[in-house]
Amino acid sequence: KGHDGSEEKLYCQVAIENKQTLFIDDPKTFPGLEKNEDYIKYGYAYYVGAPWVVGQTRGTIVAMEKAPGILKREHIAIIEAERDAIEKDLKSWRQENSKN
Secondary structure (H helix, E strand, O other): OOOOOOOOOOHHHHHHHHOOOEEEOOHHHOOOOOOOHHHHOOOOOEEEEEEEEEOEEEEEEEEEEOOOOOOOOOHHHHHHHHHHHHHHHHHHHHHHHHOO
């Protein structure tokens, strides 16, 4: 549900449920997202988000923008690289701390 309790899912929820990176450059062209709260209420029309999973889903690593043309498909690789780096660091940290 959205922040306001509506049935519309937020962009991050869609990325998590689909278990894949979500790129939105125009929510009006995505079925089910044209009335999305992130877009309608907050004005975020552009989104790149990658689910962050370490054992279980923790959330998403995202970039959101209101202005057109800022986020591009090329940003998908950057967001996914950031997510992968965080996951790697967290796994290393857990391994080090499990030895103590």
